[in-house]
Amino acid sequence: MAARTKVSIRINGTAYSHEVEPRLLLVHYLRDVVGLTGTHIGCETSICGACTIMLNGAAVKSCTVLTVQADGGEVLTIEGLAQGEELHPIQEGFWECHGLQCGYCTPGMILSTYQLLLRDSKPSEDEIRHAIDGNLCRCTGYQHIVDAVQYAAKKLRQKAVGNRILDPI
């Protein structure tokens, strides 16, 4: 068996360190080793986007990243968004606009939204649809998700100081 490798990763602001097999996928590390099961596994084949997280400021499908590739990195998952009982504006948007039904795709949708709003504080409907191209939803028909993203963008712009509406984690 291949030698285990030590990894140190900051997840939602907390430092974690483990010995892992190089073949361990990041999504399995987050769910099975760290116990953060908010990140979902849908297809495991890089298609559905349910496993989307932020890694060093970029949305990635964590089923297609090795844990060892994230060594020394900074991860944000769905668990890192709310402040205690207070929902993050993106979560609030999904809540207010019915951006989810079964909720399976939602953690990934929300992190892809996070990526979009990090890069563009005022996306058009087309840009929103382009930005969630890598996330499949079998329930909502997407329109409510687009509404939710628009709600979140507006709310974040109201709260923002200067151009930046989100912190790049």
Added chain:
Amino acid sequence: MIPAAFDYLAPATLEEAIRALGTHGEEVKLLAGGHSLLPLMKLRLASPTLLVDLGRIPSLGLISQEGDKILIGALSTHYQIESSKLLKEKCPLLPQTARVIGDVQVRNRGTIGGSLAHADPAADMPAPILALAGELRATGPQGERRLKAEDFFLGLMATALSPTEILTEIRVPLLSGRCGTAYLKAPQKASGFALVGVAVWLKLSASGICEDIGIGVAGLAAKPFRAKGVERRLRGKNLNPSLIEEAASHTAQGVDPMEDIHASGEFRADLARLYAARAIQEAAKRAGV
């Protein structure tokens, strides 16, 4: 969906990576963005025993200008290319292509070097690199080699790289004067990969004559190619829709089109004709025809 076990190295320099590639008794694979290799490994279609991760060599991920060339590090992601101010201003064909690859998450991880080295016939990036007559640089135990884009692609997932070489850089020209570019693809509906993708750059003289043109075609054949017959029919001419359509009808000439469950060869050839005409038209419009 779990890859077979392998050993993992993440060298900090190119030299170390080249040494690691020569490790005897191992089936060694380079890892860039992992968005072609890891899916194959999860399906156990590839089972390397040693992965050499290029992701810790920061110098491979830079985009810069040198004289009349733009230098793109092999590890530059599709997103870096899509959002590069330098490229958008001086060589927009690459951002235009990068933007239609996969989805946001794929573009955040997938790299230009990985895409070219993998040489998937349905990949997008080979088309603009061929159209722009880009130069590729690779380093191996014997030092650096320069390869013309045209000599790089050999066939289905086969390139001129030797197993101990690393693609380090892609050089494309800085476009100046009355230039227009376009990349258009007919995507396979489920995967987004190109059934056919056509990249065009062209340059017009002050009087509107097509001084030079490069056309790269992906998806149609087992290897991406330059549509030289179409280029020849347009160089030195005043571009107009009927001339463009006539020239584009030669896109698949002498090419053996791929056939699969997504499209017959005949359909692919027809798509190539249509998308070539549209892409040339679009590039001409952007150049101000």
